[in-house]
Amino acid sequence: MRPQPPRDAETVADVGEFHLIHRVTTGRAQPETTILGPGDDAAVVAVPDGRVVASMDVLVEGVHFRLDWSTPEQVGRKAAAVNLADVVAMGALPSGLLVGVACPPDTPAATIQGIMAGLWEEAAKAGAGVVGGDMVSSATLVISITAMGDMNGLEPVTRSGALVGDVVAVTGRLGWAAAGLAVLGRGFRSPVGIVNAQRSPEPPYEEGPRAAEAGATSMIDISDGLLQDLGHIADSSGVAIDIRTELLPLHPRLLDVASALGGDARHWALTGGEDHALAATFPGPKAVPEGWTTIGTVRAGEGVTVDGRTYEKPPGWEHWRA
């Protein structure tokens, strides 16, 4: 499945672990929070708040990414993004990433360098640095990322704080990655904006801390789909959530793709994961920050409903995700 590199392409084994680490770390700018970067037994990162927010994600070639669908840079950006989104979903400011790469010795060195370049770029977008990691040999290419962040004096926004009467709001892209997957699955490579949304998401990093500051009572990053992730908030908080479809932000591009492929943009927005948008609950409409769209309300009860009813997927709809 992987694109074939030229026969004489320099491999990871040719370069060696130490030299490869040197290549992917040299000349990179660290943020002020990096007290000690790569090269010692461990990294040291400033967390002035005295509480570190930390999350780990593991991405496996063929399961979470494909090097025939994405460039190494896009894979690196996605690997960083999915984890940085978890940190901002607590309301924290991202500071550092640790990166573990396990790969076959015959992996082209350029592939790993590309993945690392993507990681650095995405980390920088979120204000973080790549502060350390590990590189080892493995039959399967596996990328492990730990993202760390600082609460900046605010309380962590968990999944369990939603209260009856709160409003539900979202920010970031809804349904773009699902639409991109549908496009790729039909063998198309455009529209590029939609396809790239699947290859590397663009989480709204600044909105997590903003929501925490605005008094969000609960928050989650949408990795499995809006309905499923709101379900986690409803379960953890012991409440019910109702979404109004007329309030769902459906981007015109999404509607175009849906129309071209015979898909359903509303369905993508409700069930598509991997965009790493943010969903949160706020104590009333006035607390919802600019840049967020109110889409529903928190009620007594349990579960998530759409327009007051259990959501059923559109008839004839093919589910692309395994």
Place this chain on the structure above:
Amino acid sequence: MRPQPPRDAETVADVGEFHLIHRVTTGRAQPETTILGPGDDAAVVAVPDGRVVASMDVLVEGVHFRLDWSTPEQVGRKAAAVNLADVVAMGALPSGLLVGVACPPDTPAATIQGIMAGLWEEAAKAGAGVVGGDMVSSATLVISITAMGDMNGLEPVTRSGALVGDVVAVTGRLGWAAAGLAVLGRGFRSPVGIVNAQRSPEPPYEEGPRAAEAGATSMIDISDGLLQDLGHIADSSGVAIDIRTELLPLHPRLLDVASALGGDARHWALTGGEDHALAATFPGPKAVPEGWTTIGTVRAGEGVTVDGRTYEKPPGWEHWRA
């Protein structure tokens, strides 16, 4: 190579990711530093010092561990130990582990539960909790660990602070894992103490922070072998290090195994890795804490010597490590 489970053994796929995470986290006691444990977008861990020390290690089945040589519990203990040792080698107090498990869907659930049990036990020994992680599907079993710790008001002890005139000291086991590998490599399963040293190391967790408090100028955990790891200190600090073999602590059990196998205990102690002992430099003999053994001195120059000479491995010695 892996021992065959019974045909009807419950697999990871049978149990499912969410239930398996539930099984391996339920009923576990978290240390006081765990503000928010598994189950949300990210964990929150107290680092009252305002600086988090963090390290990642990736362990691959068949490369870093073998399930026909070690029990799942031993694999889990080792995975935690190698990473916790990196954190204490900075002088930090370990607080939390994040654990990523990538494994084939037909992996027995009991294997993953055993690995996780070992991780929890080893983390508890070091004062840390398992605060979060990820479980995904992969063709190869890969365990990724991030250990985090707190500096407790002390300065991080790096590899680059050794000064001419310092003394070099070690604590923990030297050569045990190498001896254990030699025993296993010859098809023996005893002595158990030596063999288990290879299966799961016992890093001297308390000695890292103690050395930092005693004013250690540099420190490293011995993962690649005493000479090689002291080489990292010498390089980073711009100094030379000389080891006196008559000062090397050689445990009687090591001498027994060496005699039985025709091995060389001194060679194991100088070059064997994976024991995760600690080596550090101190500003003079009086600064060396109890429990540490002085084995050499820091001099002007570069590189590591043994009794004033470049070390050469004993003739006829077979190198067991790939």
